Amino acid sequence: MAEITAAAVKELRERTGAGMMDCKKALAENQGEMEASVDWLRAKGLAAAAKKAGRTAAEGLVGVAVEGTKGAVVEVNSETDFVAKNEQFQDFVRTVSKLALTTGDDVAALNDTAFPAGGTVAEALTNNIATIGENQSLRRAALLEVGQGAVVSYVHNAVAPGLGKIGVLVALESAASGDAVQALGKQLAMHIAAANPLALDAASLDPALVERERGIAMEKAKESGKAPAIVEKMVEGGLAKFRKDNALLSQLFVIDGKTPVADVVAAAGKDAGADIALKGFVRFQLGEGIEKKESDFAAEVAAAAGTNKAEPVA
Known part of the structure; x- marks a missing residue:
């Protein structure tokens, strides 16, 4: 049997985009012959991933996982919303969200983590691209943890348990009963999904954004034409409103529309007989910040047919 070198595996991966384990198997099956291995991967449908790597992936799923006093959320993108309904893709996102409980927000470490079905997370993703037929990417991950209390999750527009379009984690530190903390956490998570706060409090807002x-x-x-002193007061008033509207603790609770979130948390702690501290939150909305390429479907069809423009259907 021919010796399979790391350099050969690397070259085959670069040429085909297939996973490392698939490349090793291809080389082993073909006595180390590079071209025969490329053809073997193409025949198995595993070399197609490279051709799809340039496509914009802005759909997909957000997945959440909670274990004890910590929770993780991940975003895995695909090209179309159709893939979000694929069981293989859903299983992948569900598994990766659980693995992120260990790796946290380090996407590189998460990609290198062993995947339960074999290989690494990155290799499993490459296999998904080849078998499902769309470009996919593990975009981001986050972890929240408390010493005592709970990390509570919520998924909006869920397509399956723990999977959907918006994923939220809320970290509550408290010695209060689990039921009380869970109930508050669920309400706060729903508020965050709807109100989309930019930071926990005003001091935590991004200075550049302010x-x-x-x-x-x-x-x-x-533009008001008022005196500079008045203009400055108007500016400071506008900034104060911006900070209040975009910091979670000062936002008005969406459930009643009048109580600041900080007061809601304090009241819940009083009712539970123990202080509850809102330590942090994470909100992932699918595709946020990704520039989606606008496409002309008729032009794409015409291009595929080899014409300059789409002809009208008779």
Whole structure:
């Protein structure tokens, strides 16, 4: 049997986009012959992944997993929403979200983690691309953990347990009973899904984002024609509203529309007989921040048919 070197496996992976284990198997099956191994992978449908790697993947699923006092959320993208209904894809996202309970937000470490069915997470993803027929990517992951209390999850637009379009984790530190913390956590998670806060409190807002809002408020205030001192007060008033509207603790609770979230948490702790501290949250919305390429379906069909433009159907 021919010796299979790491360099040969690397070259075959670069040429085909197939997973490492598939490349090793291909080389073993073909006595180390590179071209024969490429053909073997193509025949098995495992070399197709490379051709799909350039496509925009902005659909897919967000997955959440909770274990004890920690929770993880991941986003795995695909090209079309149809893939989100694929059981193989759903199983992959579900498994990866559980693995993220160990690796946290380190996507590189998560990709290198052993996948239960064999190989690594990255190799399992490559296999998915080849077998499902669409480009996919493990985009991001996050982990929340508390010493005492609970991390509570919520999935909006769920397609299966723990899988959907928006995934939220809420970290609550408390010695209160589990039921009380879980109930509050679920309500807060639903609020976060709906209200999309940008930070836990005003002090945690991104300074660059605040300065951007300051610039916008300044331009609007100057248009009023008022004196500089008045303009400055208008700007500061606008920024105060921005901070209040976008920091979770100062947002008005969506369930009653009038109580600040900080007061909701305090009241829940009083009712439970123990302080409850909202330590953090994570909200992943599928595809946020990904620039989706607009496509002309008729033009794509025409291109596939080898014509310059789509002809009308008689």
